[in-house]
Amino acid sequence: MTIATTTELICFLVLSAVVVLGALGVVLLSNIVYSAFLLGGVFTAVAGLYLLLNASFVAAAQILVYVGAINVLILFAIMLVNKKEDLKAIANLGVRRAVSGGVCLGLFALLVRVVVTTPWNLPGPPAVGEEATARIGEHLFTDYLLPFELASVLLLMAMIGAIVLARRDVLAKDVVTGETADQALIEKARTPLLLERRSS
């Protein structure tokens, strides 16, 4: 075993331990703020795994998009909706968790079986290594051009959709004077639409 493989092995083991323990923390911790920060740790460790697989561009994209955008967005959402509320107790919660845990373990066993029994076509062709970024660019502008353009349309749709969904309704005119209102300041008083149904 050369020193390079040993280093790779240690890096892989440390990163996978961070990924698995972090993911368990995300799912199990009761404080959701801790979960969000652990999620950032998981994303960073996954980017480290990509570096281990000689994919520096995707690792950078992972850090930028997941840690820099999605995780921050989740933190903002937590800040906006994190009201302390006592969740109503539901019956058979422990049974429910145990059953779903069993289902997930079964799924894991199935996946492990597939991984072990499939005759993988190994070793494949030699990896391109550092050329990967240039190769991704070639792919994006030749055989994956249509998905690339569709992705830009999708991002535009998501942007407009998010704005429309998250926008608050505002009054166009001042109620008293009838002048055009400063939309940033006046917000329509609104009753939560579905509150009355909660009692039923």
Add this chain to the structure above:
Amino acid sequence: MTDLLSGFPSLQAFLFLAAMLFCIGVWGLINSRNAVRVLMSIELMLNAVNINLMSFSSYVDGDLIRGQVFTVFVITVAAAEAAVGLAILLSLYRNRVTVDMEQFNLLRW
């Protein structure tokens, strides 16, 4: 032992890791009562799929790296999904004043 470990960070090791991450994500998706945590679990599952794609791209498809291109697309879709999901969550919170998944039963028969 040395022989077994010689190529150890192997394809199978990455696939095991991805399977584990995916199952944790599924469990969290089913059992979380906070809607934000459900979105986090979805991100975990997407990351598991990405690890799968990246390891296949590196070990099986080393010269064409189509898996890396797919991973870039998945990251794009995940960003869009997170934005729209959190917007839906905010408007849901505004209407029901809770993030408890058990309370979101408007479409239940």
